[in-house]
Amino acid sequence: MDILRRLEKGLIVSCQAPVDDPLHSSFIMARIAKAAELGGAVAIRANGYEDILAIRKEVKLPIIGLIKKHYEGYKPYITPTIEEVDKVIKAGADIVAVDATKACKPGNITTAEFFTMIRQKYPKTLIMADISTYEEGIEAYYLGFNLISTTLSGYTDYSPQIDEPDFELIERLSKDVKVPLIAEGRIWTPEQAIKAFEKGAYAVVVGTAITRPQEITRRFVNYITEWRSKGCKNKVVSS
Numbered sequence: 001m002d003i004l005r006r007l008e009k010g011l012i013v014s015c016q017a018p019v020d021d022p023l024h025s026s027f028i029m030a031r032i033a034k035a036a037e038l039g040g041a042v043a044i045r046a047n048g049y050e051d052i053l054a055i056r057k058e059v060k061l062p063i064i065g066l067i068k069k070h071y072e073g074y075k076p077y078i079t080p081t082i083e084e085v086d087k088v089i090k091a092g093a094d095i096v097a098v099d100a101t102k103a104c105k106p107g108n109i110t111t112a113e114f115f116t117m118i119r120q121k122y123p124k125t126l127i128m129a130d131i132s133t134y135e136e137g138i139e140a141y142y143l144g145f146n147l148i149s150t151t152l153s154g155y156t157d158y159s160p161q162i163d164e165p166d167f168e169l170i171e172r173l174s175k176d177v178k179v180p181l182i183a184e185g186r187i188w189t190p191e192q193a194i195k196a197f198e199k200g201a202y203a204v205v206v207g208t209a210i211t212r213p214q215e216i217t218r219r220f221v222n223y224i225t226e227w228r229s230k231g232c233k234n235k236v237v238s239s
C-alpha cells in the first residue's frame, strides 16, 4: 500500500534518545521500535544514521528519518542540510523530515531553496516539513512538501510556548493544507491523540510519552511532589 495511506488515522511512534539519555543506543532504539510495531504503530520516526539503519533491519513499518545536527550560528537542527538528507535516505528511511521553519539553514539557505535542492536530487522521496507556525505550514504546502508536521511548535521563540499539544495549529492547518497534517509534540495521553484527530490530524506522532522512561518517571515524580507540597490528602508513609 502507498506509504501515506498506511499512516492515515494511525499512531507514529518517535523512537529517539539523546546522548545524555541512558537509552542512547541504536540497539535499544531498534528494540523499542519493534515493541511499537508489535503494539500497533503505523510508522516509526527516528533520529540518526545508525538508529535508522538498526530500526530498518528490525521493523517493516515506514520510517520517518531525520538527523539532528547543530551548526554554529544557525537555529535549524532537524536535518538542516543536504548532507544529513543524504544520510537519512542512505540509511533506508521512507520519508525524510527536515526543518521547514522560516529560519535560514546553514549556508543561509531558505526553506524554499532547501526544498528545491532535495527535490532535484531525490525526485521521488517523500519530504516532511517540520514547522512551528501556521504561516510556515502554508509555505511548506505551497512549496510542495508531501507532509506537514507541527513538530516545532513551542520550539521556536515566536511560536506559542504551551505545555499541551498545539491543537489550534493542528485545526487551522489541517483545514488549509491538502497534504497530510501530522500532529506532533507534547502528546502525552490517548485522549490528546483523539483530540488531535478530531481537530483534523491525518496521523499523530508520540515520542517522549512512549519511548523515554526517564521523562515518564519524572512526570510521575513531579505529580507526586506537587501533591505532597499541597499537604497531600492521604497520609504519606515515610520509611
Ligand SMILES: CC(=O)N[C@H](C=O)[C@@H](O)[C@H](O)[C@H](O)COP(=O)(O)O
Residues within 6 Å of the ligand: 014, 016, 066, 151, 152, 155, 184, 185, 186, 187, 205, 206, 207, 208, 209
Ligand atoms: C522539538 C524536537 O526536536 N522534536 C523532536 C523531533 O523529532 C523529538 O525530540 C520529539 O520527541 C518528537 O517530535 C515527538 O515529540 P514528543 O516527544 O513531544 O512526543
